[in-house]
Amino acid sequence: MQFIDEAIIEVSAGDGGRGCVAFRREKYRPNGGPCGGDGGKGGDVILRADHNLSTLLDLRYIPRYRAERGEHGRGKDQHGRGGVNTIIRVPTGTLVYDEETEELLVDLVDHDQTFCVASGGRGGRGNMRFVTATRQAPDYADPGELGEQRTLRLELKLLADVGVLGFPNVGKSTLISHVSKARPKIGDYPFTTLVPNLGVVQAPGRGSFVMADVPGLIEGAHQGTGLGIRFLRHVERTRVFLHMIELSNDADRDPIRDYEILQRELELYDEAYGSQLAENPTLVALNKVEDETIAEICEEEVGAYFAEREIPFFLISAQTGRGVVPLLHALSDLLDEHKKQTAPETEETEPWDPLRS
Secondary structure: OOOOOEEEEEEEOOOOOOOOOOEEEEOOEEEEEEOOOOOOOOOOEEEEEEOOOOOOHHHHHOOEEEOOOOOOOEOOOEOOOOOOOEEEEEEOOEEEEEOOOOOEEEEEOOOOOEEEEEOOOOOOOOHHHHOOOOOOOOOOOOOOOOOOEEEEEEEEOOOOOEEEEEOOOOOHHHHHHHHOOOOOOOOOOOOOOOOOEEEEEEOOOOOEEEEEEOOOOOOOHHHOOOOHHHHHHHHOOOOEEEEEEEOOOOOOOOHHHHHHHHHHHHHHHHHHHOOOHHHOOEEEEEEOOOOHHHHHHHHHHHHHHHHHOOOOEEEOEOOOOEOHHHHHHHHHHHHHHHHHHHOOOOOOOOOOOOOOO
């Protein structure tokens, strides 16, 4: 399935039905009188968030949506039926903008959350509504109102607890495939991952959380270099970052430099787009420690760098699973701590005393 995270659609609510002009002429009803019913209300266009969806692909193929119009009023005091609403399902985490005004209309973050993006027109009043003591036989009715029309821009931002960041080909996809049932594409060449991958991780003895494998970042990602700027926004909702750093004998790769480049890209993205990615709680995973010699050297040199800055780090092998369980425990604990810090404060109230009431 293609991963589509932006879509532009046109929505049109249903028009209201016309009111009816009619007079009752029936046997045994000599007085008769106006009997034109009201027109029905036009249907609304409603967006509904669905956590079972992960892409806006369907909206790319069907870019126009229209709700049913209301029925016209009829004689014999019969009102027209209201138009059926059109419901469009979108993934949770979808931002909805008005394409013309650039106004943010709604942020759909909860499952089954709904929002009306175009209201149907009101039905016109029939002539029976205009009867007064001095106007016994009105011969006119209201036309139905037109439904709203809008052009919307939908932008998807993935909802995940842990975002895995790192340079291309450092083992991000290997890790998420090892700790979850996600099966991302894995290869020994850069930019194997072209779309974000989500996986539900069950830490042994702890609760589960959602991990997102973000496509590889490189220097200049905040300016659009590589795939970075397109997918950096998907980690704006992420609570915790896991920086994946590769340990190797390659002289061109310096773990400390790689980390500083990644952190700098987050800071530059924050400055450009007003986010706070660089302030998120962070863990570091030093990956590819299959070689014991490299692991010992890096634990002394690289580990001292992170220890000095009080950044938790772990030596792991995503391929063999070495050190992965302690890493998952640390991520779970950090998420629990983050939830407590961001939870809304509740006022403490004294227990109810019937004698004081």
